[in-house]
Amino acid sequence: MTKRMIIMLIAVAVVLGGVFGFQVFKANIIKHVMASLANPPQTVSTVIAGYQQWQPAVSAVGTLRAVNGAELSLQLAGIVSELDFKSGDDVRAGQVLLRLRTDDDVAKLQALQATAELAQITYDRDRKQLQAQAISRATLDSDAASLKNNQAQVAEQQAVVDQKILRAPFAGHLGIRAVDLGQYLAAGTQVVTLQALDPLYLDFFLPQQALANIKVDQAVAVHVDTWPGVNFAGQIIAINPQVDPTSRNVQIRATLPNPDHRLLPGMFATLDISTGAPQHQITLPQTAVAYNPYGDTVYVVLDKGKDAQGKPQLIAQQTFVTTGDTRGDQVAILKGIKAGDVIVSAGQIKLHNDSPVVVNNTVQPTDNPHPDVADQ
Numbered sequence: 001m002t003k004r005m006i007i008m009l010i011a012v013a014v015v016l017g018g019v020f021g022f023q024v025f026k027a028n029i030i031k032h033v034m035a036s037l038a039n040p041p042q043t044v045s046t047v048i049a050g051y052q053q054w055q056p057a058v059s060a061v062g063t064l065r066a067v068n069g070a071e072l073s074l075q076l077a078g079i080v081s082e083l084d085f086k087s088g089d090d091v092r093a094g095q096v097l098l099r100l101r102t103d104d105d106v107a108k109l110q111a112l113q114a115t116a117e118l119a120q121i122t123y124d125r126d127r128k129q130l131q132a133q134a135i136s137r138a139t140l141d142s143d144a145a146s147l148k149n150n151q152a153q154v155a156e157q158q159a160v161v162d163q164k165i166l167r168a169p170f171a172g173h174l175g176i177r178a179v180d181l182g183q184y185l186a187a188g189t190q191v192v193t194l195q196a197l198d199p200l201y202l203d204f205f206l207p208q209q210a211l212a213n214i215k216v217d218q219a220v221a222v223h224v225d226t227w228p229g230v231n232f233a234g235q236i237i238a239i240n241p242q243v244d245p246t247s248r249n250v251q252i253r254a255t256l257p258n259p260d261h262r263l264l265p266g267m268f269a270t271l272d273i274s275t276g277a278p279q280h281q282i283t284l285p286q287t288a289v290a291y292n293p294y295g296d297t298v299y300v301v302l303d304k305g306k307d308a309q310g311k312p313q314l315i316a317q318q319t320f321v322t323t324g325d326t327r328g329d330q331v332a333i334l335k336g337i338k339a340g341d342v343i344v345s346a347g348q349i350k351l352h353n354d355s356p357v358v359v360n361n362t363v364q365p366t367d368n369p370h371p372d373v374a375d376q
Helices: 002-038 103-131 137-162 208-213
Strands: 042-048 050-054 057-066 069-073 078-083 096-100 165-167 172-174 190-195 200-207 219-223 232-239 249-256 268-274 279-285 296-306 312-327 330-335 342-346 355-359
Touching (some): 200 268, 279 342
Antiparallel strands (some): 057 200
C-alpha cells in the first residue's frame, strides 16, 4: 500500500512539474515575442548633414505693374467713324487710335472760325480808324473784347473736335479692342487697354525689420511660375518713406527690364534680395526637422555594430537643434549636429529615442534651395 502511494505521488509530481514547466516556457516565449513586437525596426530615409554655401536673403511676393498703363476711353459720347488700330498692336505716343463722327462739330467750328475772322478784320480796321481819330477808344475796346470772345469760342469748339479723337498717351502695347466701327460710345466707355511693357515695376511689401538690409539700387532676383527656372534681374528704385501702422510693413518698388515682353502687368512674382556676404551653413531638408513648442529636434542614426547574425544594428537618437533661416526646401542648422552626421529625413514620425531603424534611400524628400512651383 505504501509503495503504491509513493508511485502515485511521484506521478502527480511529474505531471504538475510538467504543467508548471510548460507554463514558464510559454510565458518566456510570449515575453520575447511581445518584446520584439514592441520595438520592431522602422524603415526610414536618411541624409548626410554637410556644409553648403548659404547666401542670406530676404524673400517676398509682389505684383508686376506697368510703368505706364491705362484703360483708354473718350470723355465725350459719339459714334465710331474710324478705327486705326488692331488688337495687340504696338503704338507710339500720340498715334491716332479712334475717331468719333464729328460732322456737326466741324461745321460749328467753321462757323465760329468765320465769325472770329470777321471780328479780327473789324478790330484791325477800327484800330486804323482810331489812329485817324475817326472812332472812339471805347469802340476799339469793344471790338477787342468781341475778338477775344470769338477766338475763345473757336478754341472751345476745337477742343470738342479734338476730344473725339483718341490718341495713345504714351508708347506701349495695346490689348483687346472692346469697340466696333459704327458703335455708339457713351462718355467713359473703355476702348482698349494700353500698357508700356518695358520696363516693368514690381511692387512688394517687407516687414519693418528688413529695412536695415534694404536700400535703393539693391539687386533683386525675380521668379515667375509662368517661366520656371528663369531668373529675372531687377533693381530697387524706391522705398516708401512710411511704414503701414496696421501691418508694420513697408512698400518697396523695383524695376526690371522686359524687352521680350515675357512678363505682363498683374502677374504674381516671388523675389529674393541678397543681404550680406555668403556663409557656410550646415543644411538639412525641412522634412528632417520636427518643430515643437519645447524645441526643434532631429533623429541622428547611430551605428551600434553588428548583431549575432552579422547585420548592422542602427538606432535613431533624438537630438535638439537650433535652426536658422530657410531657403526653399532647406533649413540652416546652427547648433545640435555636425557635418557628417546621418540624419533621418523621412519616417521619423514612427520613431522614439533609441528606436532600431532600417535605412532605405530609394525615395528622398525634396532638398532644393530654389524649387519651382511644379516641384511642390
